[in-house]
Amino acid sequence: MVIPMMGMVVEMVACSREFALSKNGEADFLKEFFLASPVSLPDVKGVKAITYHLEVKDGKELVFPENDNQVVRPDGKGGLYVTVRPAVAAGNVAFPYAGSDAAAREAMKPTRYLQSDDPAIIELARKAVGDAGDAAEAARRIESFVHEYIKAKDLSVGYASAAEVAQSRQGDCSEHAVLTAALCRAVGIPAQVVMGYVYCPQFMDQQDFFGGHAWVQVYIGDRWVGLDATRAPGGYTAGHIAQAAGSGNPEDFFALLSIMGRFRITGIEVGN
Numbered sequence: 001m002v003i004p005m006m007g008m009v010v011e012m013v014a015c016s017r018e019f020a021l022s023k024n025g026e027a028d029f030l031k032e033f034f035l036a037s038p039v040s041l042p043d044v045k046g047v048k049a050i051t052y053h054l055e056v057k058d059g060k061e062l063v064f065p066e067n068d069n070q071v072v073r074p075d076g077k078g079g080l081y082v083t084v085r086p087a088v089a090a091g092n093v094a095f096p097y098a099g100s101d102a103a104a105r106e107a108m109k110p111t112r113y114l115q116s117d118d119p120a121i122i123e124l125a126r127k128a129v130g131d132a133g134d135a136a137e138a139a140r141r142i143e144s145f146v147h148e149y150i151k152a153k154d155l156s157v158g159y160a161s162a163a164e165v166a167q168s169r170q171g172d173c174s175e176h177a178v179l180t181a182a183l184c185r186a187v188g189i190p191a192q193v194v195m196g197y198v199y200c201p202q203f204m205d206q207q208d209f210f211g212g213h214a215w216v217q218v219y220i221g222d223r224w225v226g227l228d229a230t231r232a233p234g235g236y237t238a239g240h241i242a243q244a245a246g247s248g249n250p251e252d253f254f255a256l257l258s259i260m261g262r263f264r265i266t267g268i269e270v271g272n
Helices: 029-033 102-106 119-129 135-149 162-168 173-186 250-262
Strands: 002-005 008-011 034-036 049-056 070-074 080-084 191-203 206-220 223-227 240-246 263-271
Touching: 034 263, 080 240, 119 135, 119 162, 119 173, 135 173, 135 206, 135 223, 162 173, 173 191, 173 206, 191 250, 206 240, 206 250, 240 250
Parallel strands: none
Antiparallel strands: 002 008, 034 206, 049 080, 049 263, 070 080, 191 206, 191 240, 206 223
16 A cells, blocks of 8 residues: 655555564654744643644645644635634533534544443543532543553554453553543543644653644533543643544544645744
8 A cells, every 4th residue: 555644655455464563674754743943832632722833845836724722724825824722611610511613522422443332441431520510620631631541651562452452551642632532532521632733842852842742622501622642631732733533443543644845844933
């Protein structure tokens, strides 16, 4: 199978188990997930809004979604200005959700990767939420719970489902995201897994860049609000740029990879 990925062409080839498990050669593939930041953002958690200029490299128009946290406008050259202003969760909102919003109701259902009806997931969700009095408090508790629950924070897991993460307690941002979303759905808080990019001050030998990332958005009151258990507490910030939201399927992850090599971030404006 040949697929476009991060501005490159990646070929997937069937091979023997022995070859698949053999020692890898050195590669800088991980660095292809990094987009250089034109400026340093030392206090990104304290920033209320950031506007990013995404400039295309291949001449084709970029498409990024708008949501309650993100406004998008074209730059007239195929690129975009994306303004991220994190929405604040309304207080005193009861859960489970009983409203009529179609997207929210869809985001309460169990799926292949968000097994919110799994007994182990339900038990963890109840433990995480405890005596939370409203949906916002329950969601924040789940965010912090998942951050502490996943003990082995590494890149060794390819892409696990929420039920698998509940057993292994291991993984990177995608594992944090699917478990967070499943626990939220298990207690009746609509949740979607978001794929996008997040600002990183440093990782390995890289500084000031945006990396491919996964987090969660939950529907509370009348808006979608971000959660990021990987960076809890209060992990979701204006340093997150959303590319897609859904039910945590790996296809969403590959959709993210398919455009990473098509643009660069050429401007950042911090606002209030």
